[in-house]
Amino acid sequence: MRVVLIEDNPIDAQALLDRLSGQSIVEVALTRVESIAQFRAMEDRSCDAILLDLTLEDSQGPATLHRVQALAPDVPVVVLTADADDSRSLEMVRGGAEDYLVKGRFSTDSLVRVLRYAVERAQLKRRLVHADRLVMVGQLAAGVAHEVATPAAFVLANMGMLGEQLEEISRDLGVLAEPGADIARHIADLRGRLAECGRWIVDNDAGMNRICAVVRDLQGYSKLDRDQVSGVDLNQVVVRAVKLVNPSVRHQAEVVLALGDLPTIEADGNKLEQVITNLVVNAAQAIEVGQNSGAATGRITVRTAAVGRTVVMSVEDTGVGMSEDVRTRVFEPFFTTRAREHGTGLGLAIVAEIVAQHGGEVDCQSRPGRGTRFDVRLPIGDTVSVPASLPAPAPRKHSGTTALPFRGRILFVDDEPSLGRVYGRLVRKVHDATIVESAREALELIGSGEKFDVVVCDLMMPEMDGAQFFERVREQYPQWVSRIVFCTGGVVTERSRRLVSSVDNLLLHKPVSREELLQAIDSVMFGGQVIERSG
Numbered sequence: 001m002r003v004v005l006i007e008d009n010p011i012d013a014q015a016l017l018d019r020l021s022g023q024s025i026v027e028v029a030l031t032r033v034e035s036i037a038q039f040r041a042m043e044d045r046s047c048d049a050i051l052l053d054l055t056l057e058d059s060q061g062p063a064t065l066h067r068v069q070a071l072a073p074d075v076p077v078v079v080l081t082a083d084a085d086d087s088r089s090l091e092m093v094r095g096g097a098e099d100y101l102v103k104g105r106f107s108t109d110s111l112v113r114v115l116r117y118a119v120e121r122a123q124l125k126r127r128l129v130h131a132d133r134l135v136m137v138g139q140l141a142a143g144v145a146h147e148v149a150t151p152a153a154f155v156l157a158n159m160g161m162l163g164e165q166l167e168e169i170s171r172d173l174g175v176l177a178e179p180g181a182d183i184a185r186h187i188a189d190l191r192g193r194l195a196e197c198g199r200w201i202v203d204n205d206a207g208m209n210r211i212c213a214v215v216r217d218l219q220g221y222s223k224l225d226r227d228q229v230s231g232v233d234l235n236q237v238v239v240r241a242v243k244l245v246n247p248s249v250r251h252q253a254e255v256v257l258a259l260g261d262l263p264t265i266e267a268d269g270n271k272l273e274q275v276i277t278n279l280v281v282n283a284a285q286a287i288e289v290g291q292n293s294g295a296a297t298g299r300i301t302v303r304t305a306a307v308g309r310t311v312v313m314s315v316e317d318t319g320v321g322m323s324e325d326v327r328t329r330v331f332e333p334f335f336t337t338r339a340r341e342h343g344t345g346l347g348l349a350i351v352a353e354i355v356a357q358h359g360g361e362v363d364c365q366s367r368p369g370r371g372t373r374f375d376v377r378l379p380i381g382d383t384v385s386v387p388a389s390l391p392a393p394a395p396r397k398h399s400g401t402t403a404l405p406f407r408g409r410i411l412f413v414d415d416e417p418s419l420g421r422v423y424g425r426l427v428r429k430v431h432d433a434t435i436v437e438s439a440r441e442a443l444e445l446i447g448s449g450e451k452f453d454v455v456v457c458d459l460m461m462p463e464m465d466g467a468q469f470f471e472r473v474r475e476q477y478p479q480w481v482s483r484i485v486f487c488t489g490g491v492v493t494e495r496s497r498r499l500v501s502s503v504d505n506l507l508l509h510k511p512v513s514r515e516e517l518l519q520a521i522d523s524v525m526f527g528g529q530v531i532e533r534s535g
Helices: 010-021 036-041 062-071 086-094 108-176 183-220 234-249 269-285 347-357 417-427 439-447 466-476 478-483 494-502 514-525
Strands: 002-006 029-033 049-053 077-081 099-102 229-232 253-259 265-268 298-307 310-317 361-367 371-379 401-403 408-413 431-436 454-458 484-488 507-509 530-532
Touching: 002 010, 002 036, 010 029, 010 108, 036 062, 049 062, 049 108, 062 077, 062 086, 077 086, 077 108, 086 099, 099 108, 108 183, 229 234, 229 269, 234 253, 234 269, 234 298, 234 310, 253 269, 265 269, 265 371, 269 298, 269 310, 269 347, 269 371, 347 361, 347 371, 408 417, 408 439, 408 514, 417 431, 417 514, 431 439, 439 454, 439 466, 454 466, 454 478, 454 514, 466 478, 466 484, 466 494, 478 484, 484 514, 507 514
Parallel strands: 002 029, 002 049, 049 077, 077 099, 253 298, 401 530, 408 431, 408 454, 454 484, 484 507
Antiparallel strands: 229 265, 298 310, 310 371, 361 371
16 A cells, blocks of 8 residues: 655654554555645655645645645545544544544554555545446437437438439439420429529538537537646636626526625636536526517526635526426436527536536526526635546637638548548648548658648547657658648547647647638648638
């Protein structure tokens, strides 16, 4: 068992070391530091448990526990102290300590037993969290299947009818060449059929937009970037978010702010803005618009306050409220009582996930006809949990507008040949495209002396993935590195995650629109300038 002892008293530390080394119940490898600063400076803070003195040179009292938990959030902490106050011990346990031992009042066996139980409880918690996430994955999979199946069904049906209609149009065009053909009637008939094809295309576009909305929500789900975490004034985030959504909700409700004095918290301000936006929009949708006038009929109150070592942000509405059955399911992915045009049902699930990543919690109180209140509690301190995930593309500043200087040569690397052909069609009006189906083919082209202005490369490919391709390019052709744009529908390998988090290359998320693709290409070719295009 690997244990870190944080103790500034050398006599107490040596006595503890003698006790642990003299027992045979379990082997304990003990590492000692004297302060929170020394613990923070450790290159490797991984261990099975922490023994913590509450009175150190650089920290005293309950704050000591919170600071250690922030530095090692998944490691169980056993408090060691000379204070035998029962109320203090209860406060420590409620604050997250696994146990509370008074110096001079515990035996070696009881110390080892407490450490073993603390480690086993932590392992059990991790297994339970893993099980909860497996359940969440199942819910997400079922929700994705449900949300995608309907639009995919009518897109496929429309595509089949489009194929049949085009075949008939092709045959009718042949009739026009026959002697004595009623050209006017046939042209009118063709126009009608083309109009019908146009309506099917519009329906398909709507269906694909629905599918893309689900994909975009999933790409934002559970994603937090450590580089975006900084000191945040939650009140400023609230004001910014409300200003952003107010034009779209003011017809349903008046948004009232009641902001208290708050300390700065460590957080991703953009993600918290997403939380507030989702909650305010959700509240607005719960408020019925007056039937006879367009005036706002409800009120949404956003409150903030500091309570102990947390900041609390509440969003309360005067809407229709929820039954108990609905209230208990509001944070489930894809669960929604709204009409489909109001969203995918991922909004509140994303709220819960973002808050959890910040070490906080969110709960909901509601009664039918009495409105709803969501309370978000965020800890004061660095407790942000950042999962390994793809960073968002770095924003590119545009330095001006210029006419298109020249056609570029673009190399697309994707193991899906149909997708590669689509990319080629998307850019063919302004650039020349070369499409290959593997990273090895791309390397062979580069090695043969072929010249390309931009390389758009998929990340997840068989044999050699995008990360391996990038490393080979960096080793053999370093001048090409800045020309690479990554494109992905998702990342499952640690190698790819490490790469995209360590380089500045643009990252596109599939599905990619023509505009997004051309902007990324322009950013590489023309140094971030906006290119004027017609058509």
